[in-house]
Amino acid sequence: MADDSPNTHVDIAPSEVLIELQNVKKYFPIMAGVFSRHIADVKAVDGVSFAIKAGETLGLVGESGSGKTTVGRCILRLLEPTSGEIFFEGRDITKLGRQEMRGLRREMQIIFQDPYASLNPRMNVGDIVAEPLHIHKLARGKDVEARVNDLLRTVGLSPYHANRYPHEFSGGQRQRIGVARALAVNPKFIVADEPVSALDVSIQAQVVNLLQDLQEKFGLTYLFIAHDLSVVRHISDRVAVMYVGAIMELADREELYERPLHPYTQSLLSAIPIPDPRAEIRRERIILQGDIPSPVNPPSGCRFHTRCPIAFERCRLEVPAFANYGGHYVACHAVEQLGGGQPDIRPSAAARPA
């Protein structure tokens, strides 16, 4: 039976929830003309709700421009959400003042995609990693150095790296520096915003493993934003799929990868190459028609209907509910008609739900 309310997470006990988003929206206004009239909005995030359990990794996947990075920055309040609530340990952080938010910054941190842009080129590594300690007065004098050395060792660097500048390091090493900086405040929650997308494949695994080790060691909770479905599968406990500012599907990792319900998720997963030539030949790819729609003017009804191979009349008219099928959330009219079944969207399948 479908549960229409996106705000109840029946499969998660309230005490387990670390972060919860309720109907979060972030619109960027478009101004034009001499008097800067407000003519439209880029609806980067348009009503997103999900919860993250303490200690888990929630993967957030989607194409470029789907709004996944914006979700991450809203949680940290690097961007102010236009509306909606974000709860951290039961407190609505969208209402916190500057000073209260400052305290909370010790609990939540972010790791960036571009390890070349996320480190201040004018500061040496020691100063970069020590900055959070100074800001929150977590250490002083000799303790700072000891703590910095500790952090560098934790992420697989050496204390002698502290006197060097970011440009002297490789991409993977720089990402480790970024991780050390995030860890300095002992956070509970880290938004990893495509932390390995900019790295060589050989280095990606090292950084992903580092993140997993740290999660185990410090009991961290991650929101892991990525567009690489294989990496997300490797690290996530649950995975959410975003499309043009909204979440289409959210389920446990194995469930999502083995039995994707939403046609968008199915098409995404069909694009993953299989590292076995015999299987790769048999792989049936579902190629979507058209481009990702503009978030300024998202499609009516289901926002995927313009590209969905099985879209029907209702999809154009009515926004599908983000319904819960035993912990597997999906927003799709076809799935609803099948009572939580998997619609067949392969080009070879003739049958279409009416």
Next chain:
Amino acid sequence: MIDRAASRRRPFIGSAAVSAGMAWLAVATLMCLVGPLFWHYDPDAVDVVHQYLAPSSAHILGTDSLGRDEFLRLLLGGRISLLVGLVAAIVSIAIGTLYGTVAGYYGGAIDSTLMRIVDVLLAVPTLFLLLFLSSLFHGSLLSLILVIGITSWLGPARLVRGEVLSLRERDYMQAARSLGASDVRLMFRHLMPNAFGTIVTTATFMVAGAMLAETALSYLTIGVRPPTPSWGNMLSSAQKDIFAGALWLIVPPGLAILLTVCALNFVGDWLRERAA
């Protein structure tokens, strides 16, 4: 980033103009600083008997209308002119950097207001402002420096603001914000050090501009007051000496100003291209 690191290490092979400019600045500064220690004349002693002496081995640039050694006065005047140029540039850069950083960092209404003020002030002719202020505060060297400084910070403010606008969206700024860094820390630890290249480049042009302003004011006799020599007031007094036939008095200070300002501009251009 990699290219930038490489270019930083690349040996300096500037154009001939840049090399010559740097050499001139080094030699001129050194001579003005140390020269007077070895050139034993009294710069202020009036010796009318020896007025308007043509250049000779005793007075290599001759003497002026009061019989003072022109070469010594050129060196001492250089000290004053360079000092005024340097300190006034520092004053204008300091004001401009602070102003531009605040405008660029806060953005929005604060930025609009601050930059409209700059636009309005830019509409006031600088020379008029200089004349007005220096006639009000005519007197010490310090007031001259401050007057030049506070009339020339508009350009640097605009440049720094532009730079800060692009820097403030960088990931390392977001990272520092997510760490809870204060506005002051973000501006002083993250924005200003990264705008340093722009600031230094602008500073070079500012020194040249301030020296020209000093010259202009001294020429109009509201700058550096005689008997203290400066290149500007030497030029001014040399003008009437032309009629006494003492052509050698007008060439040295004029040439000194011309060469120094040119050298600073060459070096500034080179720095700007190098940063880009």
